[in-house]
Amino acid sequence: MPAENESLPGCTAPTPWPKPLTLPLPWPTAAKSEINQSKQQKEAGMDIKKYMSTPPVTIPPAMTIPAARSLLQSHHFRHLPVVDEQGKLLGMVTDRDLRSAYPSNILDQDSRQQLAQLQHKPVSEIMSRTTFTLPAAASIDDALLLLDRERIGALPVVDDQHRVLGIFSIRDLMGAYRRLFGLGERGSAMLTIIDDGSPRQLSRLGAALEAADIHFTRLLKIKGQEPEAGEENLIYLRVTTYNLPAVRKVLADAGFKGKNW
Amino acid sequence: MKKLINIVAADDKNGLVSRLTRVPTNSYTMNMRSPPPKLLLVRDDEFLMHDTGRDHPESPARLQEVYRLLDRGFSGHRLPVGAIGILPPRPASREELTAIHSEEYLLRLEEAALAERGYLDHPDNRLSYDSYRVALLAAGAGPAAIDELEAKSATAAGALIRPPGHHAERAAPLGFCFLNNAAVATRYWQQRHGRKKIMIIDWDAHHGNGIQAAFEDDPEVFYLSIHEHPTWSFPGTGWSEERGHGPARGTTLNLPLTPGSGDEPVLRLLKEVVDPAMESFAPEALIIAAGFDGHRDDDMSGLAYSSGLYHHLGRHAATGAARYCPGRLLFQLEGGYQPALLATCLGNFLAGLLAAAAEET
Numbered sequence: 071m072p073a074e075n076e077s078l079p080g081c082t083a084p085t086p087w088p089k090p091l092t093l094p095l096p097w098p099t100a101a102k103s104e105i106n107q108s109k110q111q112k113e114a115g116m117d118i119k120k121y122m123s124t125p126p127v128t129i130p131p132a133m134t135i136p137a138a139r140s141l142l143q144s145h146h147f148r149h150l151p152v153v154d155e156q157g158k159l160l161g162m163v164t165d166r167d168l169r170s171a172y173p174s175n176i177l178d179q180d181s182r183q184q185l186a187q188l189q190h191k192p193v194s195e196i197m198s199r200t201t202f203t204l205p206a207a208a209s210i211d212d213a214l215l216l217l218d219r220e221r222i223g224a225l226p227v228v229d230d231q232h233r234v235l236g237i238f239s240i241r242d243l244m245g246a247y248r249r250l251f252g253l254g255e256r257g258s259a260m261l262t263i264i265d266d267g268s269p270r271q272l273s274r275l276g277a278a279l280e281a282a283d284i285h286f287t288r289l290l291k292i293k294g295q296e297p298e299a300g301e302e303n304l305i306y307l308r309v310t311t312y313n314l315p316a317v318r319k320v321l322a323d324a325g326f327k328g329k330n331w
Numbered sequence: 332m333k334k335l336i337n338i339v340a341a342d343d344k345n346g347l348v349s350r351l352t353r354v355p356t357n358s359y360t361m362n363m364r365s366p367p368p369k370l371l372l373v374r375d376d377e378f379l380m381h382d383t384g385r386d387h388p389e390s391p392a393r394l395q396e397v398y399r400l401l402d403r404g405f406s407g408h409r410l411p412v413g414a415i416g417i418l419p420p421r422p423a424s425r426e427e428l429t430a431i432h433s434e435e436y437l438l439r440l441e442e443a444a445l446a447e448r449g450y451l452d453h454p455d456n457r458l459s460y461d462s463y464r465v466a467l468l469a470a471g472a473g474p475a476a477i478d479e480l481e482a483k484s485a486t487a488a489g490a491l492i493r494p495p496g497h498h499a500e501r502a503a504p505l506g507f508c509f510l511n512n513a514a515v516a517t518r519y520w521q522q523r524h525g526r527k528k529i530m531i532i533d534w535d536a537h538h539g540n541g542i543q544a545a546f547e548d549d550p551e552v553f554y555l556s557i558h559e560h561p562t563w564s565f566p567g568t569g570w571s572e573e574r575g576h577g578p579a580r581g582t583t584l585n586l587p588l589t590p591g592s593g594d595e596p597v598l599r600l601l602k603e604v605v606d607p608a609m610e611s612f613a614p615e616a617l618i619i620a621a622g623f624d625g626h627r628d629d630d631m632s633g634l635a636y637s638s639g640l641y642h643h644l645g646r647h648a649a650t651g652a653a654r655y656c657p658g659r660l661l662f663q664l665e666g667g668y669q670p671a672l673l674a675t676c677l678g679n680f681l682a683g684l685l686a687a688a689a690e691e692t
């Protein structure tokens with residue numbers, strides 16, 4: 071039996087893909103334009119408020135480092151907003167900040183002393199004060215851009231008084247996009263359509279699908295990254311039906327050509 | 332293994348095969364002392380009554396074409412004379428169904444059919460007045476065949492049925508499937524005949540999400556599926572990381588293939604992955620979820636199998652059953668949406684199955 075998450079022994083070809091990154095085609099990050107009209111989206115939307123973790127677990131600046139550490143450990147998360155009595159954000163402490171506050175070994179005299187001092191040290195002494203935040207009106211796209219640009223793991227979501235409403239982590243982000251794109255949900259299939267560069271393609275496509283009552287959870291238009299090498303511009307369409315011949319007929323009638331059909 | 336290449340039946344699109352006689356030509360040489368292996372096939376015109384309306388891929392024409400070829404003794408496929416017997420189905424009992432489906436769902440399905448609602452939950456799942464009755468027969472075909480196998484009246488059995496089943500969930504239809512025929516048969520085999528460890532091999536082009544969901548917590552049922560990768564293919568499940576839960580971890584095995592995959596990766600997976608899995612699990616009964624939509628000319632998947640692959644799959648099933656659970660091999664029809672092609676591929680599958688079964692006796 072093959073080991074977990076490993077490609078199968080001796081099988082170089084079409085078995086499970088190890089990582090989506092190895093795909094021969096441009097992947098959604100290459101998207102130049104994107105619309106999404108899924109039913110879920112209408113329900114779930116792009117609002118950060120729908121996906122952030124609430125209520126946020128926050129701590130006062132006077133909380134000691136060991137207390138904050140055990141709080142993080144018992145909750146299995148990594149980021150703690152530090153707030154004042156009004157709930158206004160003062161800073162953030164991460165599990166990494168807390169861990170590095172501890173000495174690396176406790177054998178020597180200095181370290182033991184350091185450890186003893188830690189017992190009473192407040193988190194305000196180690197928290198980061200320059201904290202990026204998301205406004206309550208932010209979208210998950212805003213969150214993605216900020217998380218990616220700043221290479222951080224989570225962002226506090228704050229109201230206009232700077233009070234913490236929730237925490238939005240990279241995990242939450244993945245869950246949000248997974249839901250929006252209908253990934254891993256039963257009952258959908260992806261079609262690849264050739265983008266011939268004709269005008270208003272996505273709206274024509276959307277209209278044709280809507281008229282035929284064919285639902286979809288994802289529509290991505292992706293520019294071929296190496297057009298000189300003959301890489302085509304493609305449209306990826308995730309439809310929530312098994313009746314693919316019917317979908318292809320609707321698309322063909324609307325003037326679209328498939329990549330493999 | 333050398334010999335089988337020669338017996339792979341050619342696609343009979345041009346009608347080149349003799350139509351002079353209803354008795355298939357016996358060009359297959361057999362040891363005359365042993366009787367030919369007996370294969371029971373469930374067949375009933377009732378299955379044509381599940382009316383999916385116009386322009387639906389899962390049409391009665393699929394089985395019509397299969398039955399037409401069956402009535403001609405699969406001429407062109409060189410099956411051993413007298414190897415095939417016909418078995419009528421019976422409706423699955425309430426108890427057999429509720430081992431897999433919820434009561435509420437069964438009521439909902441019955442009501443949707445009798446009230447002629449047109450479809451259930453999604454326009455894909457079209458049904459007609461007769462669909463509930465027919466679905467019960469499709470789900471009961473497996474148990475009927477299993478009883479015959481256990482009574483030793485055949486060495487293998489197949490259910491030529493529709494609607495298909497492997498996408499059907501506990502409380503929902505999906506992808507033209509209403510009742511999970513393979514899952515119902517699996518539980519029946521365990522509960523009625525005490526065969527504990529059942530292996531289901533599903534090489535329909537699509538992942539059998541319903542079968543997986545039914546057994547992913549059950550270490551006594553091994554679900555193995557070879558299908559087009561879920562990133563592209565319906566229903567969008569069946570990643571290789573899905574391996575079963577808790578004590579059943581490892582008794583679900585998904586082997587997704589990239590679009591365009593042909594015979595070669597399948598044959599390699601059979602040898603390098605399926606065979607070792609079967610050996611370590613040592614099933615007491617083998618069920619094949621036999622869908623023929625992976626053929627390159629079937630536009631319901633992006634896989635590119637040849638007709639000849641199904642001969643190998645037939646051999647593989649019979650050989651595996653002979654080794655671990657002789658006399659307890661059941662296959663059930665799942666997909667395959669080009670009627671004539673479906674019949675041809677099925678004929679190849681039967682030829683492979685019977686050829687290997689004859690060698691084993």
Ligand SMILES: [Zn+2]
Pocket residue numbers: 535536537622624665666667
């Ligand atoms: Zn299928």
